[in-house]
Amino acid sequence: MEDAELARAIAGSAPAIDAAAEGEFCRRFAPRVRLYGLRHLRDRHAAADLVQQVLMMTLERLRAGKLREPERLASFVLGTCRMVCMDQRRGAARRADLLEEWVIPEEAVEDAEPRVFERDRLAACLEVLSERERSVVISSFFEESISELGLSGGNVRVIRHRALGKLRTCMESA
Amino acid sequence: MSAELATLVDYWFGDLPPEREAAFEEHLFGCAECTGKLQELVALGAAVRNAWRAGAVRAVISPALYEAMKKEGLRLREYPVLPGGSVNCTIAASDDFVVSRLSAPLAGVRRLDLVTDAERFEDVPFDAAAGEVLMCPAPAPLKRRGAFTHRVRLVAVEDAGERLLGEYTFEHAPS
Numbered sequence: 001m002e003d004a005e006l007a008r009a010i011a012g013s014a015p016a017i018d019a020a021a022e023g024e025f026c027r028r029f030a031p032r033v034r035l036y037g038l039r040h041l042r043d044r045h046a047a048a049d050l051v052q053q054v055l056m057m058t059l060e061r062l063r064a065g066k067l068r069e070p071e072r073l074a075s076f077v078l079g080t081c082r083m084v085c086m087d088q089r090r091g092a093a094r095r096a097d098l099l100e101e102w103v104i105p106e107e108a109v110e111d112a113e114p115r116v117f118e119r120d121r122l123a124a125c126l127e128v129l130s131e132r133e134r135s136v137v138i139s140s141f142f143e144e145s146i147s148e149l150g151l152s153g154g155n156v157r158v159i160r161h162r163a164l165g166k167l168r169t170c171m172e173s174a
Numbered sequence: 175m176s177a178e179l180a181t182l183v184d185y186w187f188g189d190l191p192p193e194r195e196a197a198f199e200e201h202l203f204g205c206a207e208c209t210g211k212l213q214e215l216v217a218l219g220a221a222v223r224n225a226w227r228a229g230a231v232r233a234v235i236s237p238a239l240y241e242a243m244k245k246e247g248l249r250l251r252e253y254p255v256l257p258g259g260s261v262n263c264t265i266a267a268s269d270d271f272v273v274s275r276l277s278a279p280l281a282g283v284r285r286l287d288l289v290t291d292a293e294r295f296e297d298v299p300f301d302a303a304a305g306e307v308l309m310c311p312a313p314a315p316l317k318r319r320g321a322f323t324h325r326v327r328l329v330a331v332e333d334a335g336e337r338l339l340g341e342y343t344f345e346h347a348p349s
Contacts (some may be wrong), residue, residue: 003204032203074204115214117221122313123230126222131288131298134233138226140187141219143242153241157189161180165324167218168179 003028007070010062017063025062026055029077036081054080117171125170133163182212183202186219207277229313234288234298240273240308254306257328257340266349272316277333278328278339281305285331286339290324296331321347 001009001024009021033054037047057080059065067076124135136159181325185198202208225231227248235243244250248270253261256277261325266270279300280286288295288309300307324344330337 028206029203031213032209035202035209035216036199039214064310075200078199078203117218119221119225119228119230122221122225124185126225126231131234131295134231135235135239137222138231138233139236139239141222142226143239157184157187160187161183163217164183164215165179171218 002071003073004071007062007067007073010059011065011067011070014063014065022059025059029058029074030055032074033077033081036078038086040085050084053084057084108149121171125167128170129163129166133159133166135159137167138165178208179211179215182208182215186212186215226322227270229317232312233310234295234300235273235308235310236299237301237304237308243271255342255344255346257342260343260345262345262347264347264349265313269313269318271310271313274326274342274344276307276309276326276328276340276342277305278307279305280307280339283330283339287329287331287336289327289329315349316346319348320344321345 001021006021006025006028009018010025012018013021030051033051034047037050038044040049041047054077058073058077061076067073069076126137131136136156140156140160181190181198185195185202187333188195190198199308202212226233232345240250249268250271251263251265251269252273252275253263254275254277255261257279263272263274280300283300283302285297286307288298288307298307309326324346325342326342328339328342
């Protein structure tokens with residue numbers, strides 16, 4: 001089902017609830033909102049809160065038939081993410097109101113099981129990297145912002161690309 | 175690395191210019207396949223972080239990573255060593271990492287190799303201003319080892335040849 005059809009199905013069922021369409025909406029957009037939250041908030045719990053809040057706000061809008069361009073559903077969800085992240089204070093108050101009205105089941109917004117990388121294999125693949133590449137990869141994912149050993153930002157970026165390419169190839173060849 | 179994966183990596187680490195980032199996010203929100211690829215990158219990152227925390231990996235680290243590890247509450251046992259120095263060392267079950275702080279005159283050095291009795295690690299990262307190299311052996315295998323002597327040399331590689339900056343001896347005993 002395309003995004004626009006999904007939006008119309010939810011709006012067209014109001015005041016009744018199209019559970020199947022709303023479930024599909026949550027499954028489709030929860031991972032995208034979570035990634036947005038992780039990218040911009042760098043906090044797993046804050047990202048989980050963002051998922052709940054953005055999905056609730058969007059569903060509220062859809063049920064009320066207030067999404068003018070259903071084919072732009074993805075853009076609307078993204079815009080809501082940006083708005084909520086920019087206005088945490090207002091978002092927190094709004095969220096409290098919404099939480100009283102709406103309950104989105106956890107299973108609807110949980111990601112599918114993330115891919116599991118076997119640790120010994122990953123350690124062996126990290127060992128294959130050059131010293132600089134290994135240092136940059138570990139720092140990148142541990143610190144989430146890098147200030148690496150006298151390297152310029154451009155150099156770090158180049159080394160990171162090369163290292164992650166090698167790491168991916170090594171893991172896939174396992 | 176494919177251009178698409180490179181863009182995902184740049185996006186994740188904040189390396190895209192603002193206007194490209196905004197456009198890429200618009201694309202990402204409408205692209206299930208890209209979302210899946212970004213999820214995989216994030217999962218790989220979590221696996222790297224967990225492997226590092228679990229002590230499965232060795233690395234020469236930056237002062238910034240060292241500070242981040244301390245801030246996260248990881249227990250670091252440290253051994254500062256001067257050139258020509260020797261240190262009795264161990265790792266306890268409660269230690270998360272051992273950090274060997276190898277002091278060396280690094281000003282002007284362009285390439286630094288770390289040489290042990292068994293291996294040569296070329297072009298290790300270093301911060302010349304700090305005047306030391308932070309070496310983290312993988313803690314998990316270290317905890318399983320008996321007593322041994324580990325010798326490390328730091329060698330500057332220059333156009334004119336190689337220059338020994340320091341030799342360091344670690345007398346390891348199990349905890």
